[in-house]
Amino acid sequence: MADIKRQAVGESIGEGKTAAGAAQAGLAGADAEHAAWLAEMERASRAKQESFMNGISARLRHPRMTTNPQQPARGAPDFWRTFDWTPEERIERFEANWRSVGGHTARVRDLDEAGRFIAERAQELSARIIVRQDQDELAALGLETSVPEAEVSVWNSEADVSWKARAAEADIGVVLADQALAYTGTVVVRSAPGKGRSVSLLPTVLFILVPAERLGTRLGEALIPMDEGGREALPAGVHFITGPSRSSDIENDLTIGVHGPGVVYALIIG
């Protein structure tokens, strides 16, 4: 927690000052002031927390509850927990679900074939900028050499690059699924220093590699482990992606790619 705070304060608003010394002093002053304000807000909030919770327990007409009340029912009904598809069924259903919401799927044998598949599409679309997560599996795709026309960036691999802007101007994003679930046709991606949330969001076209062995059946298979690991094991963002960005807000007319990627490929490996 201390780490996060220090950093939040450390990278505060840049206000375009010229003289380096003065700017640094000014920024440090502003940072200190901001940190003091946050600390003050926190003090007020902690005091308020007590009265807020006491107000709730008074309304509920019981003394403040400080021990875990046992849940009479937690999570999905029992019959659901044993529900499972065979590996082949999972792939079929995942693909059917993914396509039913406007996504594309393909099955490839291995990373080599996946790399060739992406390279072909990239050339077809005349992609200029590709951003991929910083992972060995994605390095093995060999896009740097197979798509020489495009600039391939590896997320957060250099300092002094505005990575969010880089992802925003990218034509193609390439990510590796941490998990996938067939029943809803969903892919799970977890954020990390080498795995940007922007890579699966900002580019126009998105390729998601789904190793077949990471494909489960039910949503609970991804959610329950998130409880088990506890809050310290969770990254800042866990994103469940179920197809291309879409909206029906104009006359119920389906539009694909409203804010996020409009063309989304799930490549099932193995």
Add this chain to the structure above:
Amino acid sequence: MSANKGKSSVKERAELALNDEFLVKAVKFTTERLRNGKKNASAEHGNWDEWRERGRQIRLHTIAHLDYYLNLFVDNARANGVHVHFADKGEDAVAIAMEIAQRKAAKTVVKSKSMVSEELHLNHALEQIGVEAIETDLGEYIIQLAGEMPSHIVIPAIHKNRYQIADLLSEVAGERLEADTTVLAGFVRKKLREKFLEADIGMTGCNFAIAETGSMVLFENEGNARMVTTVPKTQITLMGMERIIPSFEDLEVMATLLPRSATGQKLTMYMSAITGPKRTADADGPEEMHIIIVDNGRSLQLGDPEFQELLNCIRCGACLNACPVYRHIGGHAYGSTYSGPIGAVLTPALNKNVAEWDDIANASSLCGACYEACPVKIPLHDMLIYLRRRKVETGNGKAVETAGMKGFAALTGSSAAMKAALAIGKIGQRLVVRGGEIRTKLGPLKGWNSYRVTPSLPRRSFRDRWEKLDREIDAKRPPMAPDMKRRMERIVQEREQGGGGHGGH
């Protein structure tokens, strides 16, 4: 901000809506589509009632122990590095959000859909201190440009057609845009892209907050909520104090119920679980994250046996789509942020001003379709009755209606008075009866006879025929069983002693 705040009652606003042919068609079409989508999705998934019951149990339990779970959430969120704030009233939440915006010297705030912020009229407040607040959900963006309120929880711009939308967006573009969905959505994508990248603050609502990990969860289809929580350096989340569920395990139930009930989807395109600001080494995500926990009338429902379940609501909009009244009059007729059956109950409940919103509770046929549709089984139709009762009890009924009801009670309470009144009525009605029907819209009959016909009083009424009927039946009736006779006699005796508790309503 409201489209027709000028009109004071639901009835007046509904007449306005009923006259707007497109609105009526659009609302019907959309709600039909959503309702069928939900029916198909819940049927396809199977065991729907078991899932609903699970959903209800989880929500009931969490709300009944809200002091524990909310406190746990707050402690965990703080441990994740989130700055948590509490707001008793809407104004407090607005003040906190404005202070953060000022501290950050923010020029632009990008927002993803949040019913709480609609409830607080936050955009207006931000504008007044010179901060541009931009709604980024396509439908919300459209109604923001039009300066209106959302007319549906899930599809806010349900009442606008693409020509009206093209007009609004053309003004922003400074050139004529074709009234084509792809062109219009494409323009919004480009326009809002710029806004996401330059915004100082991202502001969101919260679908669910996970007590055990301090995470917040957002459901959406467009990706704008992900944008808002990924790109700007500061994130502010407004969260109703009742949004809590204990665990991610419980989220599986909510994720099963919410999208299917809202739009008939198996899952929304994006479901994001956000646990604190970005980690030190991450290259995106907010550096500073605030969660403002809002009461604003919610705690008034706690401990109230008739209304506590209102807090179980997961804001799916299924009750709107199921409601025959909503389908006819649309959301704006309800005159508040929340419309449809949930709005009819929630608005007066949150505002604790039954009197002011009295006519909303009457905009319902009490058919119970809302309860049937509700994924967490909130008995909305019962609550509408409680609300009507409270309105009368607090003396906020209509004076004429109260007098009328008193008169009716006096008449029906005495057989002689009833007899006399009917006799007078039979003579008096000769002035207005035509062919056995009363069609005049004069005086008190206007409301009823505008859409219906009142039958005339018959020459010989049931009361007149009763004595003879009773004698005829009595002759054929077997004698009453002795114990039943004794029981009946006891009841009559008790009633005479004034102990009867029936017929009080």
